Amino acid sequence: MIDQDTLSVEATLASLRAVGEATRLRLVALLGQSELTVKDATAILGQSQPRISRHLKLLAEAGLILRFPEGSWVYYRLADGPAADFARDLVKRISATDPVLTADRERFQAIRKAKAEEAAAYFAAKAATWDTERSLHAADSDVEKALLRVLGERPFQSFLDLGTGTGRLLELLSDRYVSALGIDASHDMLSVARANLARIGLSNAQVRHGDIYALNVPPRSFDVVAIHQVLHFLDDPARALAEAARALRPGGRLLIIDFAPHELEFLRETHAHRRLGFGHDQMKRWLEALDLEMEQVTDLAPQSDENTNLTVTLWLARDPRIVTDLPVAEPTREVA
Template sequence: MTEHNTLSVEETLAALRAVGEATRLRLVALLAESELTVKDATAILGQSQPRISRHLKLLTEAGLILRFPEGSWVYYRLADGAAGEFARDLVGRVTTSDPVLSADRERFQAIRKAKAEEAAAYFADKASTWDTERSLHAADSDVERALLRVLGDKPFQSFLDLGTGTGRLLELLSDRYVSALGVDASHDMLAVARANLSRIGLNHAQVRHGDIYALNVPPRSFDVVAIHQVLHFLDDPARALAEAARALRPGGRLLIIDFAPHELEFLRDSHAHRRLGFGHDQMRRWIEALDLEMEQVTDIAPQTDQENKLTVTLWLARDPRIVTDLPVADPTREVA
């Protein structure tokens, strides 16, 4: 084991002292599955906000978890490196049948479900005017020009658009790919997308209902995977990125388009945003954790005379694996 994957005796004792308490062990067990806010943890554990905050502070000071302020919210996740691995290994050795931890997981899943339903209701209400409304937050024409520039002119075989919405990317890139699949969790959005694709006669792309956290596509089956203005609606962006990476062929590219960090809190309530943008360092950590290589980062700033307009960032990553002569999976085939 290399030195950077180990803890000193002092660090190990600090970690053991921090996690050696019932509430803090429950928090670490939850954080081993996903990021959490204090509000989420309070609802799951049924304890007061000051008490939860104190426990999270102790875990942070011990180096087991990291704290990420985002507007008026703060997200917590397990630390990187040896401390995070120590916490995951510890949780992995605790029986999954423990009634307290099982109840915590059930409440956590209920919160996730409620948030997903809230977002679905929002999309259902906004489907018919989605492209117009999205333009209120970013200069789509500038973003699309940058997107085309980043991907280059070279055609590719297969394209996967996650959170396809109204199918705009399927249309924009239609002369670049041989076949494409758009996936979305909203039936209303998919109805609009199908109508749009039919209207322009786009026959080499299809759309399908699906879960971005559990894609029903074969692994290693797409040359380009895009996640366009989707991650800020999700409670667990890293999990969605892992699914996207799973779908990449060796040498394939992952294109992420989303907002840079901002302070527009009203977007949480009015537009169902869960995250107020993503920083370069945060995205790079997620990408490198998936064994992908970040190739390019492009920031598109709003016009200076436009208030409440957000900077949009494009991140382009590549799967560094070498293409082999293994059989190529049909990317549009559903996985049983």
């Protein structure tokens, strides 16, 4: 029997055939640094869209890469598993000064820079609105410290961030998890998140377009799921919590960060809030209905004592199903 971490002779030959062409080898080298679209690859390699698409299709059929549709775009990245690891190893054995791959990397960095500038412009356009809201509650740094304190220092295998926004939680928890996925409904915010992850060289975290009410993730597949300042934008928070609970592994934890009940009606009008906060009892009922056990509740007072300011609450719940306490590999932070 072939070990699941190794390849059979047939699979090895299939992988060699898949990468045994100059364009496909260059694509594997690029995808080892970051996910790409066909448009990105076309600009970097200077080849036609049909040609690039064909090569990507062959690599996908060989199990070396994965494709993720996102609206009218499709993102590609290296797959997990021995076949993709084999391809990575082949690339590592190519000279770092190879002129073709060096030129590809330079064009790739130019595209990254342009995307980062676009993301920064989008973020700047939204900053004034967000700054108004931030001034009403505890400083983001205090919320993040509380979040880290609530989760504890023990590392875990997999992390899912729902409504990832700029990808801040993926960055903040990068020393705790082995792999992570951020999901958001906004293509613009995903562009910001991708630029941020690229900037810090965080390659074990990915972001995807998705619907928080219908998550395209396997059930029982994440150790920690976070919903940070998202529920108050939703018409049906309970339904989103049900999807989050479905993604939890036995023994997994769900962390919710949102506002306590308040009466700031202007947030509905100017900030698109659907709900004016959530009470402890309400959240407990929702979580108990999902067979989750509340473990901890933390309230963070606003920055001032004014009645017009907001309290941030952190709720931590756990899936009580029995889980075998296996050791978790230490998180690694790969630099692209």
